[in-house]
Amino acid sequence: MPAGPSSITSEPFGQVGGTPVSRYTLTSGHGMRVRILTYGGIIQSIAVPDRTGHVDDVVLGFPTLDGYLNNTGPAKTYFGAIIGRYGNRIAQGTFSLNGTEYHVPINNNGNSLHGGTAGFDTKVWQASQQNGSDGVGLKLQYVSPAGEMGYPGTLTTTVTYTLDQKNELRINYHATTDGPTVINLTDHSYFNLAGEDTLDVYNQQVTINADNYTPTDPTQIPTGQIAPVKGTPFDCTSPTAIGAHITANDPQLLLAHGYDHNWVINMNMRGVRLPASHPRAAGG
Numbered sequence: 001m002p003a004g005p006s007s008i009t010s011e012p013f014g015q016v017g018g019t020p021v022s023r024y025t026l027t028s029g030h031g032m033r034v035r036i037l038t039y040g041g042i043i044q045s046i047a048v049p050d051r052t053g054h055v056d057d058v059v060l061g062f063p064t065l066d067g068y069l070n071n072t073g074p075a076k077t078y079f080g081a082i083i084g085r086y087g088n089r090i091a092q093g094t095f096s097l098n099g100t101e102y103h104v105p106i107n108n109n110g111n112s113l114h115g116g117t118a119g120f121d122t123k124v125w126q127a128s129q130q131n132g133s134d135g136v137g138l139k140l141q142y143v144s145p146a147g148e149m150g151y152p153g154t155l156t157t158t159v160t161y162t163l164d165q166k167n168e169l170r171i172n173y174h175a176t177t178d179g180p181t182v183i184n185l186t187d188h189s190y191f192n193l194a195g196e197d198t199l200d201v202y203n204q205q206v207t208i209n210a211d212n213y214t215p216t217d218p219t220q221i222p223t224g225q226i227a228p229v230k231g232t233p234f235d236c237t238s239p240t241a242i243g244a245h246i247t248a249n250d251p252q253l254l255l256a257h258g259y260d261h262n263w264v265i266n267m268n269m270r271g272v273r274l275p276a277s278h279p280r281a282a283g284g
Contacts, residue, residue, distance in 0.1 A: 046189075086151075
């Protein structure tokens with residue numbers, strides 16, 4: 001992909017219940033290409049050049065819409081999707097808000113996961129293109145009516161993907177509601193920096209700026225404990241190979257069949273607290 005101007009194009013990508021689905025392709029003009037579906041706001045691919053200029057897709061996804069539509073049940077992966085209204089698990093599918101108890105669909109080991117049986121990952125989002133001086137963007141919007149999946153309040157959610165000429169992809173989330181509700185939005189991309197066709201990520205290193213994590217019960221609901229990572233397989237405060245401890249005989253890893261936990265990111269009054277060794281730590 002030679003250098004040139006940023007661009008955004010769209011093409012048909014099938015239908016869901018008679019509703020057309022589009023695939024948008026964003027290019028940076030400097031070797032990076034991102035493909036996003038209006039179905040679920042799914043990031044289908046992120047093709048980027050490595051230090052030698054070799055381009056590979058570094059996120060997992062399906063080549064066709066049917067791959068996503070047929071990805072259901074307990075083994076559902078949520079590849080690249082917008083997760084909502086509520087990412088992660090709600091214990092026993094029940095929560096209280098302002099004295100009222102609400103019940104949402106149970107779809108994961110006795111709990112509600114990622115918005116229930118038909119979360120934001122299953123919706124066709126309304127799309128509009130954005131063109132700027134230094135990049136391009138795709139704005140997706142979905143209006144979730146009050147009562148959908150049991151959640152209170154009509155929720156209007158906008159998710160904007162922006163790709164600039166520095167090969168930076170950004171995701172911005174914005175939501176408004178006409179009544180009290182709960183919300184926890186996220187992206188569910190699976191990254192493999194060696195390319196999606198390679199076998200695994202065990203030799204790839206990760207650093208997580210967190211001194212603590214949240215242990216879970218056997219159904220993967222946090223117990224409420226804030227536990228230190230030091231001395232555990234969850235210590236990634238310095239570059240750590242993903243496979244270094246993933247098979248350790250640790251009760252938390254055995255429960256989750258690997259890593260499926262929350263890390264408590266180090267924060268201060270100004271936001272994320274960078275480790276002292278980070279080049280931006282002193283400057284803020």
